[in-house]
Amino acid sequence: MEDHKRKATSVTLFLAMTLISLTNGDINSIQLNDDVLGLIVFKSDLHDPSSHLKSWNEDDASPCSWSYVKCNPKTSRVTELSLSGLGLTGKISRGIQKLQHLKTLSLSNNNLTGSIMSLSNNNNLQKLDLSHNNLSGTLSDDLFTNCSSLTYLSLSHNHLEGQIPSTLFRCSVLNTLNLSSNRFSGNPSFVSVFWKLERLRALDLSFNTLSGTLPLGIHSLHSLKVLQLQGNQFSGPLPSDIGLCPHLNRVDLSFNSFSGEVPVTFQRLKSLNHLDLSKNLLSGGFPVWIGDMTGLVHLDFSQNELTGALPSSIGSLRSLKVIILSGNKFSGEIPESLESCKELESVQLKGNSFVGSIPNGLFNLGLQEIDFSGNGLTGLVPRGSSRLFESLVTLDLSHNSLTGNIPSEVGMFSNLRYLNLSWNKFNTRVPPKIEFLQNLTVLDLRNCELIGLVPADICESQSLQILQLDGNSLTGSIPDGIGNCSSLKLLSLSHNNLTGPIPKSLSKLQDLEILKLEANKLSGEIPKELGGLHNLLLVNISFNRLIGRLPNGEVFQSLDKSALQGNLGICSPLLKGPCRMNVSKPIFIDPNSYGNRNNNEGRHGNRTSSGSSKYHNGMFLSVSVVVAISAVILIFLGVIIVTLLNASVRRKLAFVDNALESIFSGSSKSGRSLVAGKLVMLNSRTSRSSSSSQEFARNPESHLNKASRIGEGVFGAVYKAPLGEQGRNLAVKKLVPSPIIENLEDFDREVRILAKAKHPNLVLIKGYYWTPEMQLLVSEYIPNGNLQSKLHEKEPSTPPLSWDARYRIILGTAKGLAYLHHTCRPTTIHFNLKPSNILLDEKHNPKISDFGLSRLVTQDGNTTSNNRFQNALGYVAPELECQNLRVNEKCDVYGFGVLILELVTGRRPVEYGEDSVVILTDHVRVMLEQGNVLECIDPTMEDEYSEDEVLPVVKLALVCTSQIPSNRPTMAEIVQILQVITSPVPPHRMLDTF
Incomplete structure (x- = not known):
């Protein structure tokens, strides 16, 4: 009530002062209070939960001593108001209009709503920053009618929409313009407005819905240094006159639909250090003239349709630190001239058709990341140098045809965290000295034709969190030393020739979540101690020689047939055949064996009579007796527990009745x-x-x-x-x-x-x-049920979901998640996305449920410490299975990618066959690489879908489920891509290389 009174009073004073200023001849005496009244009115429309503005007192004669306010010391007029990051909510009121001498207005990183009011009566404003709020609506044409002094304008990360006003060109001295991460739309005809701002140094229009072909004219921006247009729907060729902006040092045109070749005029950009043209439809060969761009530090041409070999001129880029060419159609050998780029830190050539051997000289550089996976490379793995031993963090050479020994020098990479040599043809032993990798968290040596034993000291580093050795020819037993992997979350030794028992030392792995031992020759009983592994989510012990009872742990008691079958005698109602036990001999208790041992020995002259006496006069406890005694004890405890529960229920009902007795006796004030x-x-x-x-x-x-x-x-x-x-x-x-x-x-x-x-x-x-x-x-x-029931549990008589319905579900779910990630304050991460949480209305429009509930039922909804939410097997991002990271938006993106694949294929994320486990993401990725991805599409849709829509959606899903979180797009980007796929822009070649 007090807030309403204060607001009403402030508005009244504001109107009164406006009237006085129009009628009183002594204007100067009134103007001294204009700033006070303007700020008080402005404050009245705000909610200040932390009381940052408590020093703003309407009784003060001047606001110059107020917090976050700066004045001109000569005139005592307000020149700067900076309220960034104070957690303010509310609207920008008209009180700001009274600050006639204001030069800087910064309200960024708050939660302000409503539209942006006109500041046309202030011709002194030089800097306006309203970024990172929840402002919405369109920009009026008169917003920029009087902006002759404005040099800095940022409206980024809001919800502004519509076209950008053409009056923007009147801001003739503007040097920084940032309108990124909004919903601005329009065709390129208005873009020429920006070309008139000849003093611009930085232009950022990224992550909007701008479309069409960019017109020429950008060369008029002689001072331009930064150009960021990524994440829109631009198409057509790249503007050739970009190369005529001599001072450019950063150009990012990624995540659009630009096509054609890279313009040759780009070679003139001698000052350019960052060039990102990734995720477009660019074609042709790699520019031979790239060596002329000697200032390049970061080069990203990934996810395009570039072909041919890499030119040797690439070695002229002596300042280059990062080169990313993944997901194209490059062929030939990796040029040895790349070794001349002595400053290189990251080389990513994943998913091309490179052949030949890896240049030895590259392993003499101080590289931090090497990703040559998914090519056709042959030969040996270079041994590396002392410089590489200290710098390398990520090494991925998987899915090639490398041979020979894995060099022992691998154990000398002191900072290596990720090592993936899977799917090669080494035919060697697990590399020695692997235990020296003190920082290694991921070791993936699947399907490498490895032989020999699992090293006993493989876990000496204590940091390993993912260990995958499946699909090899390893022999011997699982070493007890595996229990030293105290941080291990995923252990996969399946499809080898391992023998002997499962070691009890596995029970030490309290962080273990996935255990895969299937398709070996393991024998004996499963150690009961494994029942104490409370974090286990998935276990597969099928097709071994195991016997006996399963451990008491929850995961073991809920295993299905596919995870148990193919053993000699596991005791489970799911399996047919004998239940075999290693039963110990009966226990004999001889009352004469204590204190009278010598007498007994003298009384019975032979072993036979002695044994007979012990049997008849002693006590014999069989297994059945032990079971019967245990059952009696359990029944007794059960009676006590039921009695206590009944008393507790009665107390609860009495409490509810008393608490609710007078709820509706009157309305709350x-x-x-x-x-x-x-x-x-x-x-x-x-x-x-x-x-x-x-x-x-x-x-x-x-x-x-x-x-x-x-x-x-x-x-x-x-x-x-x-x-x-x-x-x-x-x-x-x-x-x-x-x-x-x-x-x-x-x-x-x-x-x-x-x-x-x-x-x-x-x-x-x-x-x-x-x-x-x-x-x-x-x-x-929502009465129409959830996606789970429509997709996986529908009745045979129920027609399958059409492609139109599935696409509507994909796009709607993406929009809902984008709202949670980019609009909600605070940002909300779902963390439990799966079909059962996607509800459908009568028109199959999706509604996401259970969002934000992780904050209600965990101590910290942003961590992975609570295993309750990791039961959605197949949807959990891989980084959450290998380290205790904080949950972020990229985890939801991974789950959304899996959801897309479910909708397209009609299959579950993890399926268990007779002798195999099919991971949907891996299956679709392999089928895409083999050119058979259409065989994955749900056959119940028959031919009612368009390949030009389905294929880009599948490829988008595979990008979302990338193993590396930074490679996954944001949900805002995903929405834009999905809208492009069904737009008039031909989508059939989009995302072809993902």
């Missing part, structure tokens, strides 16, 4: 009144005194019964209840217990944050119900 046992509706006009709401609030558990149950997930069971307007059903999720939701204030705050997320592709949170014993989350009810 405050929307934030926190009362235990209260049904709080946030996004509904439902009367709180409606009979359905009252009945539910009095006894909620009576409505949460089996008949009303509609689903269950990792966050809890879901029911439907008539709590909506006019008795319409809403979804009620009974949340699993957690320390966060045990506090009403914390729970209320988190739910209200989630309820603010409003998007057509998100399930709307309606309210909640809280008591110490039970927490419910109320959301809109």
Whole structure:
């Protein structure tokens, strides 16, 4: 109430001062207060949760002593207002218009909403920064009618849309313009407006929806140093006159649909140090004249359609540090002249058709990353130099035809973290001294034709988190030393010739999540100690010679047949055949064996009579007796537990009844009144005194019964209840217990944050119900079910999803995730994306559910410490299986990529066959490399889909599921790509090299 009074007072004073300034002849005496009144009015439209603006007092004669305000010392007029990063919400009010002498206005990194008001009456403004807010709407034409002094303008990372006003050219002295990460659209005809800003030094229009062919004229920007147009929908050839901007040092045109060859005029850009043309449709050969661009430090031509061999002139780029040419169609040998680039740190040539051997000289440089995977390279792995031993962090030579020994020098790479030599033809032993790699986290030697034993000291470094040796010819037993891999999360030794028992030392691997031992010759019983590995998500021990009972751990008790079959005698109801046990001999207890041993020996003269006496006079405990005694004890404990639970339930029901007795006796005066046992509706006009709401609030558990149950997930069971307007059903999720939701204030705050997320592709949170014993989350009810039921669990009579419906689901889900990642404040990561969390309306428009719930049921929703959410096997990003990283947006991108593949193929992310496990992402990637990807498409769609749409979508999915998080696009980029695929721009060749 006080805030409303203060706001009303401020607005009144503002209007009064405006009237006085128009009628009073003594203007100067009034102007001294204009800045005070303007700032107070501006403040009245803001919410300042941290009280940063508490020094702003409307009774002060001057604002020059206020926080974040600077004045001209001579005139005492406000010249600078910098409120960046203060967590402010609200709108930019007209009070700013009173600051006639303002030169700098910075409101970036807040949560301001609404449109951008005109500042046309201020001709002194030089810097305007409104970036990283939630501003929306279009820009009016009069916004730039009086910007003759403006030199810096940034409106980036908002939700502005429409065309950019043509009046922008009036900002004639503008040198920095950043409109990136918005929704600006339009064809290239308006782009020529930018070419008129001849003093521009930096132009950033990246990540909008600008389209069409760029017109010539950029050469008029003689002072331009930075040009960033990535992440739009530009097409056609690259503007040739870019090469006529002599001062350019950074050009990024990636993630568009530019085609044709790289213009030869680019060779004139002697000052250019960063050139990124990746993820376009460029064709032709690698520019022979590239050696003329001697200033290049970063060169990225990846994911295009460039062909031919690399020219030797590439060796003239003596300042080059990063070269990325992955995902093209280059052929021939890697030029030895590349060794002349002495400053190189990263060389990425993945997914081309290079042949021949690896130049030895490259391994004498101080490289940090080498990725030559997915080519046709042959010969030996170079031994490397002392310089490389200290610098190399990532080495990926997988999917080639390399031969010979893996050099022992591999053990000397002191900083190596990622080593992948899989899918080669080495026919050698596991390299010695591998234990010396103290920083190694990933070791992938799959399908390398390795022979010999698994080294006993392979885990001496203590840092290894992924160890994959499957698909080789390793023999001998699994060494006990494997238990020293204290950080191991993935252990895969499948498809070898390993013998002997599974070592008990595996029980030391408390971080282990995936254990694959299938297709070996392992024997004996599975150590019961493995049941204590509480982080295990996946185990496969099929096709060995194992016997006996399974350990008691949850994962072992839930294994399906495919993970157990092919053994000699494992005891499981899923398997047919004998259950074999290594049963110990019966236990004999002789009462005479203690204290009378000598007498017994004298009394019985031979071993036979002695043994007979011990059998008849002693006690014999068989296995069946032990089992019977255990059963009696369990039954007794069960009776006690049931009795205690009944008493607990009675206490809970009494508490609920008492707490709910007076909920609806009157309306609350405050929307934030926190009362235990209260049904709080946030996004509904439902009367709180409606009979359905009252009945539910009095006894909620009576409505949460089996008949009303509609689903269950990792966050809890879901029911439907008539709590909506006019008795319409809403979804009620009974949340699993957690320390966060045990506090009403914390729970209320988190739910209200989630309820603010409003998007057509998100399930709307309606309210909640809280008591110490039970927490419910109320959301809109989607009656058409989820994607899981439509895709994997549909009835035979139900028609399959059409391609149009599947594409609508893909695009809508992408838009919903993009909203969570780029619009929500705070940024929300789903972390549990899978088909069962994608609800569908009658037109198959998707609505994402369960977003943000990881914050409600974990101590820290941004870490991977809680295994509850990693049960979505196949959807979890690989980096979360190898190190305890913080969850970020890239994890959702990976899960979204898997979701795309499910929709396109109709298959599950992980499928178990008779003697194999099929990982969907790997399967589709291999099929694409073999040119048979169309065989992966769901046959139930028959021929109703367009290959020009399906193929780019598949390739986008494979990019999203890249093993390296930085290679995955953002959700905003994904939405733009999906929109391009169905746009008039021909998409059939888009993303061909992903």
